[in-house]
Amino acid sequence: MTDEWNDQDLGKAFAELREGDAATTPPFGPVYAAALAAATRRKAIAPRRRAVSSAAAAAVVLAIAGAGWLSLHSRVSPLSPRFADSGAPAFSLSTWRSPTAFLLHGPNDMLLNTLPTITASPAELNVLGLPAGPRRRS
């Protein structure tokens, strides 16, 4: 070999290595036969595997669809025509009261809902300089 190991030297070294390995190559027949037998076995069980996978996928899809359908139809809306048939009490918008309406009532409801009145006599109002009643147009 030269000191520089040019491409020709490398090629020659690799060629020698290749020749040495060529003698140890196993025969093609047994390797191919073993692979072919394994391939045949895989092909035989492939249809069963596909059927099992398809059945499992279909079961999952059906389960999800069924759960979704049950969730959608488990509660009947009061606005639905089927609500009356379900045995629940009839709904009337005019008589409906909010269950939390009591929270809006307080101790000062009378003050808010009535007009205040003055109980003084007309003479007293005259002393105070306040009109005793509505002015009459002359």
Added chain:
Amino acid sequence: MENAELRLHLESCHGQSFRWALHCCERDRVEAEDVLQTAYLKVLDGRARFDGRSSFSTWLSAVIRRTAADERRRRILHFARHAPLHESAPLATERAGATEESESTERHAMLESALAVLPRRQREVLLLVFYHERTVEEAAMVIGIGVGSARTHYARGKQRLRELLQYSEIRHDG
């Protein structure tokens, strides 16, 4: 491709395929035979389909390389899960082709030792080009990298291999 045609192609590439499998398996002959058989199985049961974008032997080399990598990963995972820590086994359980001491055997050993030191990509490109007599473009297709990357690995790997061989010669002569 029909089975009969596949058989003909596989048989014509068998020797080269086994030698490539040997390199992909770090010269472990038993593993190389298993990898080669698994690669043939993938071809026969249709998991690996030849699409005609390269030569059949180039495509088959890529299948063998991927199969060897899968087997290597599977073995690593298996040992990581099950094997206790122990001393690692020798790398080459059966070195193919070396039966007696000779100058040729020493050169082979020197070359193999130098190749073993190289990074994997550089080693693969050099083996594909020099040992399996492929072009750099074909080597790129087998490895699954761009042609530019393959050329870079080839140039750097060749330079590094030369340095290692010269160093080995100096050590041997000295």
